[in-house]
Each structure stands twice: as structure tokens, then as C-alpha cells.
Amino acid sequence: MGEFIMEKDLYILGIESSCDETAASIVKNGTEIISNVVASQIESHKRFGGVVPEIASRHHVENVTIVLEEALKQANMEPKDLDAVCITEGPGLVGALLIGINAAKAFAFAHNLPIVGTHHIAGHIYANNLMQPMEFPLLALVVSGGHTELVLMKEHGSFEVIGETRDDAAGEAYDKVARVLDIPYPGGPRIDQMAHESDEAIEFPRVWLEPNSYDFSFSGLKSAVINYQHNAKQRGGDINPYHIAKGFQDSVVEVLSTKTLRAAREFNVKQVIAAGGVSANKGLRTELEKIFNEEGIPFFVPPLKLCTDNAAMIAAAGTEMFKAGKRSGWDLNGRPGMELRSWND
Amino acid sequence: MIWLGIDTANTPLAVALVKDGQVLANEVTNIKLNHSGGAMLAIERLLTRVKLTAQDIDAVAVSEGPGSYTGIRIGVTIAKTLAWTLNKPLVGVSSLKMLAANAAMYNGIVCTLIDARRQNVYAGAFDAANGFENVVEDHHYSIADLIEKLDSLNAPVLFVGHDVDTFWDVIVETLGERAVRAPYTIDLPDAAQLIYLAEKMPQLTGDAVHNFVPQYRRLAEAEANWIKEQKNK
């Protein structure tokens, strides 16, 4: 009989502060959430109609040690029980990123733990690994306030961005249309709700770009909504915001799901996953579930609290990096424009 | 008792270790540094140099501002995280008072200031003869307002800080011979002074460490605008 090697369980602390959530989480072996704490600042930013970076940074300093303590307490663990600290290195708001980063470094330094700088989008994708094992090749549709990307993964740590937005991110388009419709921040979930409640839709254009492209563009759609609203007002006609919301959402969902399906077929993927804040969108979720069910390709989207920013996803991605031997130094710094790169090259 | 002192409130980066009233190590650098990348590295370097580890730290002193928003947050985040997770006390000290303490042998009013751009400063004035009590509150002032406040003190004022030179001409214009310029050797923040002041101040523990935040001495721009809008409604 061959030698039997017992693999030690890995307990990783994840920390995330790239935008307006201060979050900490402990994850076992990259797949099992032991604790998951998120302090949202959304109430504070509402009055400004969006996230104000300076205010976000101030709140992160107020929250960071409280959130860390809570994550340890809920897990009933001590720092000595941990194997590493994983932290969002980028992309994100620089002032916000560096609160999590410096807290992570101080914590890790105090307890002589290694530290791993992690990519925020890799985190969103790896949120799925907390629900079911990722299978490769895998296609991820990443949709959030800052991102709209199709990412092909051939194995753990391998990321190939096959399509991305050329202008607005999907979530950004939602926020802008919400503003046009006078819906208070954050407007995305409300538009989704209104679209859901409407049985009629205004016909807005679908932007497909070049026939082979997996890229996206949403600024034209946003302008079409603004023009429609403007013209309707000038004619003095009735404007039904519910019909606009449904028309807008139908266009976004159709483009996103059609391109995702085409890519899934071309690359013969075993799994399709959705990630990022906008993947919580009911309209998008339902459509993707339907088409991939028909196609016979397993499709997954994490539950709401793992779609929006959290630290469990950072710990999940970071665990794979840690296993691949990746480590950061005490000079680790925030990288607001960090690109998603493979870590297994 | 081993103290760690950290100041990243402005351009200079200052860190020090003090053990039982003796400076073990002290480092200050005054070039445009990236504190987020450099502060933790400096702390590690200092501890390694004196053959100590983070676990040997008994108390943490930090410059709480005012100064660069981002800069203060880096020092404060590191300090409060270390204090919380090592379960050790934390003391926050004004970045302006810390600088004034460099003039400990002086027997009069000391003004320290930090350039806040567009003819504004973060500044305070302290009575060196009376435990560095504030005689002009730490605040964000226009340089004109600051000079007016100092003028009304009717006493000589010693100016300390590497940003003083930027405003020296306009200071002398009003204060004349009452304005005294400190030698450049005491113009930079000294983390050992920070610890020296911290030793005499109340120590924060438990929830007070969690709740410790920078002293920005100024509202964020968005917040100031928002308050203005509410008033105009």
C-alpha cells in the first residue's frame, strides 16, 4: 500500500474593503464558510446618491477591527488557528482598498501569518466554489457596478478575459437609468423589481458589436433610454417607468445571455457561472437558468449574500492562490486598476 | 515596557521603538513615500533591527492627525489593528502636538503647521512651558486666519515643521520679530516624541480601540456640501 498522506485543513481569513463594504470571513479549505461578516455602508452613501470614496474610506477605518473580531468570534477561532490572510489587492477605490490591506498586514504581522493579495473579480468568480466544486473549462459571466466580463477558466488560477465592456459596466448602466427614472440609489435592484412587475416593455436597441465579438457596450442603450424619456416628455405624453425599466432590462439580459451562451458553446465548457453584484438580478438569473437548462450545461449563481461584495469569496480565491504558493510581502499596496491575470503561469 | 510609535500623517514616515524610557530605534524619512506600501515594512525593519517581534510590543502610539486623509488612515489602521489583535493599549496623539514636542527645551509658544494647499494649513499652537497645552486649537485654517490668531497672542512664536518655509514670508510680514524659526533639525516628526507624549496620556483599551478614528479636523467635501444643501432647503 502506498503512503497515506493526511492533508491538513486550511483555515484562511479573507478581508475585503474595495468599495463600500467592510468584510471579513474565515473559510475552510477554500470551500466551506466558517464565518462571514459584512458591514455595509449603504445607508451612509444613500444621501449622496452613490458611493463617495472619501466617506467610504472613513467608514472602513471605523469598521475594520470590529468586523475582524466578529469574524473570529463567529468562527470561535483564534488567530493561531489560521493558516494565512487573504486580502483584496485590487481593483477598487484606492483609499478604500488600503484600509483592508493595512489592517490585513498588521494582523498577519502580529501573528506571523503569510499574506496573499487577491484579485476582487477572481473573488467574485470563486464565490461559486463555496457552493459547488468548480469544473473546468468554466465560463464566468462577471457583472457588477464596475465590471462586465466573460472569463474563461481552463483550470484553477487560469483566467482568460474573452469579452468585456467597451464603455459602461452593466451595473453602471442600471445606476444611470435609475437616476433618469428618479429612483434613489442604489437603483439596480428596484429596476429589476419594476421590470418584473411590468407586462409591457418599450423596445430598446440591442448592441451586438462585431459578429464574433464577446465584448459588450451599454452606453448606447443608456442614451436610448434617456432620449426616449426626453422625447416622451416633450410630446407631453405619459411615461410609464415600469415599461421603460422592463424594456431596458430586456435588452441588457438578452445581450448578456446570448453572448454567454455562444461562448459556452464555442469553448465547450463544463460549467457556466454568474458572479458579481448584478448576478443577483432576478431577470438575468432566470433567463440564464432557462437557456442553460435547455442547453444542458450546468449553470450556477451564488446566493445573494455571496453575489455582492464579501470576504468569503476573497478567502475562497485566496486559498487556491495560497495552495499554488503565492505570497505577498509587507510592501503589499492597493492596486485600483489591477488586471485579472492567471496566477498559475 | 516596549512602545511602538507610528506617524504617517504627512509626507514623512516616522517609526520608533522605546523600551522603559530609552529609545531602542528611531527612523524618519522625508521624501515622497507611499505609506501604504512602506509603513508596515518600516515597522518590521525596526523590530528586526532590535531583535524583537510584534508579540513583544506592549503599547502602540500613533499620530492621529490632522494631515493627509489617506496618510493618517494608514497609520491609524495599522496601529489600531495591532493594538486590538495583540490586546495592547493604544494612544493617539495630535500630529501637530507631536511636532511641537520637538521644541521641548523651548520656553514659550510653539506653532506647528502642515501645508493643506491653496493657502490653507492644518495648524495648532502650544505652550511649551505648560505641558504643550493648546493655545490655538488644532484645526484647518487659512494661513491668514492662523496668523491673525497668533498675532493676537502678543508673544514670540517658534515655528516648527518642514512646511513652515512655504509660508515664512507672509508670517514675518505680520509677526515681524515675534516670529522665530526653529532649526531644520527639529522640523520633522519624531516617533520617539510621539511615544514620550503618549506615555503621559490615557490609554485606550477594548471597545475604545475599535472606535478609535483619525482626527481629520475637517469634513469630507461631499459631507460639507451635503450639509450646505440641507441648510439651503
Ligand SMILES: [Zn+2]
Ligand atoms: Zn465586487
